[in-house]
Amino acid sequence: MDGLRDTAVVNLSSAATMVVDDSNFSLQLTTACLLGFGIRTRHAITRPTDAVEILNETPIDLLVVDCDMPDMDGYELVRWLRRTKNQPNAFVPVIMTAAHVRRSRVLDARDCGANFIITKPFSAKNLLERIVWVARDERPFLEVGDYFGPDRRFRDEPPDVERRSDRLRLAQLEAERAEKA
Numbered sequence: 001m002d003g004l005r006d007t008a009v010v011n012l013s014s015a016a017t018m019v020v021d022d023s024n025f026s027l028q029l030t031t032a033c034l035l036g037f038g039i040r041t042r043h044a045i046t047r048p049t050d051a052v053e054i055l056n057e058t059p060i061d062l063l064v065v066d067c068d069m070p071d072m073d074g075y076e077l078v079r080w081l082r083r084t085k086n087q088p089n090a091f092v093p094v095i096m097t098a099a100h101v102r103r104s105r106v107l108d109a110r111d112c113g114a115n116f117i118i119t120k121p122f123s124a125k126n127l128l129e130r131i132v133w134v135a136r137d138e139r140p141f142l143e144v145g146d147y148f149g150p151d152r153r154f155r156d157e158p159p160d161v162e163r164r165s166d167r168l169r170l171a172q173l174e175a176e177r178a179e180k181a
Contacts, residue, residue: 016059018043020051020077021066026120030064033124048072055081055089067098067105075112082113093134111147
């Protein structure tokens with residue numbers, strides 16, 4: 001199913017959104033992309049410590065945060081947000097962004113309590129699909145040991161999740177077919 005067809009029934013215009021990214025360029029691109037969907041970013045923040053202050057006082061509906069920032073990285077920010085259990089922000093959907101996503105960083109995002117991680121540069125379509133998927137995500141929040149966040153097990157995969165192993169298998173099959181021809 002095309003993930004964008006599902007977006008017609010999701011109204012994001014009144015979502016209180018915060019974007020945290022230490023790169024002004026990336027921050028502007030992300031907020032412009034969100035505005036294209038009708039989402040006005042209420043808080044465009046370059047310093048995670050400023051985000052902490054706002055999150056302590058103001059409820060938000062969506063947090064888009066860069067993984068790698070000086071002083072306090074995105075993983076620490078999300079971990080802090082989940083552990084504070086500051087209602088209702090402890091339960092806010094979190095999409096993390098990263099320029100380089102290694103498997104270990106995906107696991108870090110999952111383990112800090114993020115809902116999803118996407119690679120920069122991302123397309124507007126990809127970001128919108130992830131926002132809609134996260135908005136509809138029905139995974140329960142769990143508290144296990146020092147973890148508090150959405151259930152780390154996916155029951156329904158997000159649309160169009162491309163795995164490197166799938167690309168490798170496809171390339172191998174194509175190579176085998178080429179040898180036979």
